[in-house]
Amino acid sequence: MNIVRGYNPFAELEAIREQFNRILNQATQAEVKKDIDFVPVVNTREADDAYYIEVELPGVKKEDISIDVNDDTLTISGERKVKEEHKEDNFYKVESVYGKFERSFSLPEDVDTDKIEATSKNGVLEIKIPKVQKVEKAPKKIEIK
Secondary structure, eight states, X not given: OOOOTTOOTTHHHHHHHHHHHHHHHHHHHSOOOTTSOOOOEEEEEEOXXXXXXXXXXXXXXXXXXXXXXXXXXXEEEEEEOOOOOOTTOXXXXXXXXXXXEEEEEEOOTTBOGGGOEEEEETTEEEEEEEBOOOOOOOOOOOOOO
């Protein structure tokens, strides 16, 4: 039996941590390219009369956004374009992400797709998807003939 002096039971964990730090460092130093996909943040909520989808799209013009409904699927797509390059400024780190994006949502059966509305204000796109108004019918007695 050999006795190993200086054995460190945490050596593997330290190696994993170092590898993770290398990967993280490479990711933060990567150049932002035009073909990188931009994934906007989405919030959804339900009210009594409608469903709401809020999409955070700072810096995206409404002309660069498309909203389509096809076969019970609502799709939001567009592009966040790269700003003009400032040659006199020296950027040390760029965290802004640019590129094309697309998010799709399955619509429930109780929506009125003909009355969907969308508004954009302060970089937030809000889509209102109205629910079909249910008409409650009074009970009716059927006479047997």
